[in-house]
Amino acid sequence: MDRGVSVSLWCEEVEGDQSRGPSSQLRAPWDPTVSGQRVIQRLLRVEERYAPSALYVTLIQREPERREELAKWALEVCCECGCDEAVFPLAVSLMDRFLSASLSLPVSPYCLAAACVLIASKLTECDNVTADTLCAAAECGFPASTLREMERVILATLRWDTAAVTPQDFLPHFLASVGERGRDGDGGDSEEALLSTLRRHSDTLAAMCACDSRFLGAPPSLVAAASLNSALRGLGSKGPAQLAAICEALAELCQVDLVVLQCYSDMIEYGLRQRLRTGLQQGPMEKGEEVETERPGTPTDMRDIDF
Helix, strand or coil: CCCCCCCCCCCCCEECCCCCCCCCCEECCCCHHHCCHHHHHHHHHHHHHHCCCHHHHHHHHHCCHHHHHHHHHHHHHHHHCCCCCCHHHHHHHHHHHHHHHHCCCCCCHHHHHHHHHHHHHHHHCCCCCCHHHHHHHCCCCCCHHHHHHHHHHHHHHCCCCCCCCCHHHHHHHHHHHHHHHHCCCCCHHHHHHHHHHHHHHHHHHHHHHHHCHHHCCCCHHHHHHHHHHHHHHHHCCCCHHHHHHHHHHHHHHCCCCHHHHHHHHHHHHHHHHHHHHHHHHHCCCCCCCCCCCCCCCCCCCHHHCCC
16 A cells, blocks of 8 residues: 555535434435546446336337326335435335336336335435334325335346446436536635535436436436536526537436437526426416516526425
8 A cells, every 4th residue: 555645434424404304314425536527327228227118218208297296206106205316216216127028008107106115215315214103194005014025026137136227326426527627726624615505406417317217218418518507507507618618528427429318408497497397387476566577597496396
């Protein structure tokens, strides 16, 4: 070992946000040594393994209402339970892969969605959501024993291969690259604040894509890059030249054509405007208030969007 390298064996876990109860949880900080092109290349190779079948994508996109209803319900449950941001996209991925294999909904579709949330929570969180909590969220539409049986059916169908790659797996690596390319000398604190805001906005937009069947079948890397690119454009903190350079870098990282990335970014912003416009139309309209047609800034939390 090089004696000139400073090595610290001190555990640097930090106490996270406690929204479920008094029990404390420790979370390790982001480790820059597990980032970089090598990790991104590995994720790009693995993501193809967890893609739903083309037949399932075609069938769902013809009649997307039921699938989107289940995804939105899973999102509401994850928000109410204070789940980690990685739980919801993994739960939707599990649900899509299960339906892709079976091509039929079970007797209780909400039991399927709840079981996917349960499995995803067990994989990504120390203090996972309980079966009783999910049954209560479904207003006792099924007992806990049925939920556990559905969990076993999903695991058997997927052959216990449940650690799927999601857009949230790519976002930290893409953000690290954006942070390196986007530094303009404004100071470390402002740059850290910008990256934190970008992460929240990107998580929000990626969650919106998981609920939207138009993005079903798109590679998670492309969804992550397009979400991050849309968040950057929505914040307006970078100039046109910087935005163009970052967009090119993101396209290179996820190995897609620049036009494709821009197209998906436009789709995300169009979908966001649709949802915000729908929320304004459903809510009380003040006198003289009009629906904004220009591109809005992205919200800071996925619950700010009316799914």
